[in-house]
């Protein structure tokens with residue numbers, strides 16, 4: 001037991017009672033559904049508790065309005081909720097205040113925001129960006145495109161056979177021409193937890209910036225961006241019990257202050273004249289147009305929920321489930337598991353010999369087990385692993401060992417089918 005009252009938590013997620021297996025062309029349950037759902041695809045997106053949906057419903061029913069302090073009451077109420085959502089996120093991740101919290105659409109947009117502002121104005125020809133073989137396309141492709149534009153070089157730190165980052169290789173690749181070191185906090189494919197504070201220190205020794213991809217970390221463990229000392233840190237609401245359509249870029253205030261805006265237009269300006277425009281204060285300078293207001297309300301409720309449960313307890317629960325899944329899968333000699341056994345995030349990527357991940361996940365779906373099969377937006381990493389795809393089971397605070405047993409049984413059924 002990990003101290004979580006999982007049964008009580010599951011009561012807050014109606015979707016977990018879904019029966020599936022019937023007609024998938026019409027969204028939602030139908031009378032042909034006959035199989036219980038075992039949802040093990042949380043690294044793709046997490047489910048949404050009643051409390052988050054109810055908070056967003058209350059917004060739409062009670063104080064829906066456009067923000068930026070229109071004179072009328074509803075706008076004031078919506079503006080306060082939207083602005084205070086930034087304070088809530090700042091406190092949750094250990095930022096100094098709302099000035100360091102920019103709401104984006106998702107993690108991917110957060111990386112693009114930095115590439116289009118810092119990258120196009122600060123990255124010089126001949127400099128380099130050091131990233132790793134295990135990065136998600138959200139950062140990896142962003143740095144590739146930026147460095148091509150700027151005449152800079154992308155360097156990829158290697159991983160060892162256990163899926164750990166080769167820190168000696170990292171140290172050898174960071175030099176005085178390194179402008180940015182960009183690393184994932186928890187790999188969404190390997191489960192590897194990277195030493196991002198140490199990596200940030202190495203970056204800073206060479207006057208390089210450190211950007212940490214926290215999409216798989218913030219939902220699953222306590223994160224303190226101040227302790228990490230990252231210059232930028234990004235994550236998504238949909239992976240942490242929140243709605244889709246909202247992500248977060250954390251940035252040190254002095255860095256964000258010095259950057260030009262990303263998207264321009266309404267709300268992010270202070271004064272516009274025919275001759276030009278000046279910009280709003282942080283973080284509003286980076287939030288052009290009508291923002292994700294209901295999503296910000298939902299994200300606040302998601303953080304309330306997570307803090308009620310406790311991030312340390314969630315981390316313990318997830319690593320316990322990951323260890324259980326790892327050890328049960330490791331019982332079979334025809335299964336290859338990717339990533340380290342120790343100290344891994346709440347997910348396990350694997351392959352069953354002679355069965356393509358897509359075929360395996362389809363059979364798992366027949367048994368109600370929802371996992372992700374494919375490259376998990378880490379195609380270069382799969383090239384390093386030497387496989388075209390992998391099957392990934394990923395856990396969260398509402399998952400149980402029994403669901404992992406269902407996974408193992410369904411894998412066994414697939415094994416018999418393809419034997």
Ligand SMILES: Cc1ncc(COP(=O)(O)O)c(CN[C@@H]2CONC2=O)c1O
Nearest residue numbers: 043044106107108136138188215216236
């Ligand atoms: C480590 C990591 N970085 C970046 C992203 C991109 O987040 P957004 O899609 O919200 O911009 C994800 C999302 N995880 C993906 C989403 O689907 N399957 C995954 O593993 C991720 O896990």
